[in-house]
Amino acid sequence: MASIGEFSTKGAYVHTGEEFTRDTNYIEDRITxxxxxxxxxxxxEGAKAWPVEAGRYRLVAARACPWANRTIIVRRLLGLEDAISLGLPGPTHDARSWTFDLDPDGRDPVLGIERLQEAYFRRFPDYPRGITVPAIVDVPSGAVVTNNYPQITLDFELEWTAxxxxxxxxxxxxxLRDEIDEVNARVFKDVNNGVYRCGFAGSQESYDRAYARLWDAMDWLEERLTRQRYLVGDTITEADVRLFTTLARFDPVYHGHFKCNRNKLTEMPALWGYARDLFQTPGFGDTIDFVQxxxxxxxxxxxxxxTQIVPAGPDLSGWLTPHRREExxxxPFGDGxxxxxxxxxxxxxxxxxxxYA
Structure with a gap:
């Protein structure tokens, strides 16, 4: 196990005087x-399509990452475990890459690599962007196929139906796709990415703008979820998956670490009930690793x-308390x-x- 000092990312996230802007240029290949x-x-331009083929691809998705957590949830809900294997990097990394430090000998047991960076460089030797999760890797070649996380879950849903x-x-x-897309757009901009815009703000002004947008959106969600159980329609959809992974991290991380501290999630009755409802639904809470x-x-x-000090709290037992959202x-699963x-x-x-006691 590497020591904490080996995982330095100093200077990688916050740039004084600047607003945090996420690089959303991903590898746009798809598996269809x-x-x-x-x-x-x-x-x-430059993208290619790969064929759906059971056993050919490996999903590399760190439990710690909310964007990767989405793919783990969708894979489990759809029952794709036999078709797409799962590689799990550890929760800490340096500026170069996620690492497989939880696996024996620090190597992914299928890909045989120590760093996810190796799969990116096998496909793009001069890959200029961040080595992100989730990523899908072609097992025979050991090369990354895509890291386009919004498309990965949609393709799991639409292209892997066999x-x-x-x-x-x-x-x-x-x-419901138009409404799901509309809800997802605002949730991404102001909540999923909004918490990062608060946490990585390089100036008071950029933080204040991000904070205002985050809480406007959280209040909008609170109102919406006061009158309906799920975000769109009467069943779980892609929209719920995308919001849930942010809510699961809100009190343990975003409230304090990212200064999103107007109030805790537990102080918003509808959102907290909604989050508990999903957490207690198979496929959601059973993918969450709060320690990682x-x-x-x-x-x-x-x-x-x-200081890299990890806080001991918060108390997580509330996630299992009754939510009464069924009223x-x-x-949850529609006809499924x-x-x-x-x-x-x-x-x-x-x-x-x-x-998991």
Missing amino acids: RDGTFPPGTPAP FHRDGAPDLYPER IKRHYYIVHEDINP LGGR TPPSLVRPNERVAAGHNPL
Whole structure:
């Protein structure tokens, strides 16, 4: 196990006087059912399509990362465990890359690499951007296919249908797609990325703007979820997955570490009830590793936590308290069924989550 000092990212996140701007230029390759871009979807310049093929690809997704956590949830809800294997980097990394320090000998057991960076460089020797998770890697070549996380989950839902489990829910129903996309756009801009815009702000002015936008959006969500159980329609959709991973990290990390401290999630009745409802739904809470989440943010983000001290709290037992959201109606999986139990080799470690005593 590497020492904490080896994971330096000092100067990588906060730039004095500047607003935090996320680089959203990702590898735009896609994995589709026939290895071509769907009709009416032009291929981005330089991008290629890869064919859906069970066993060919490995999803590399750190539990600590909210963007990667989405893919773990969707893979589990749809029952894609046999079709797409899962690699789990550890929660801490340096400025170069996520590492497989939780695996024996510090190497991913399928890809045989120590750093995710190796898979990126195998495809793009001079890859100029961040080495991000989630990433899908082509196992035969060991090369990265894509790290375009918003598209990865949509393709799991729409392109991998031949390998969905019996009873898999429809997370992106055609009749609701416009509304889901609209909700997702605001949630990404002001909540998912909004907490980072607060935490990595390089000036008081940029922080104040981000803080105001975050809480305007949180109040909008609170109002919306006071009258309906899920974000769009009466079942779980892609929109709920995308919001949940931010809410799960809100009190343990974003409230204090990112200075999003107007109030805690536990002080917003509808949002806190909604978050608990999803947490207690198979496929959501059973993917959350609070210990890894806290280690990632508080150790890796030296710019805003130079001591790298990881806080002991908060108390997580409240995640298992009754939420009564079922009184609003709704059917979590629609005409589908819950996923089966988490596979033993993919279980969150005991003590890292109140579901895993």
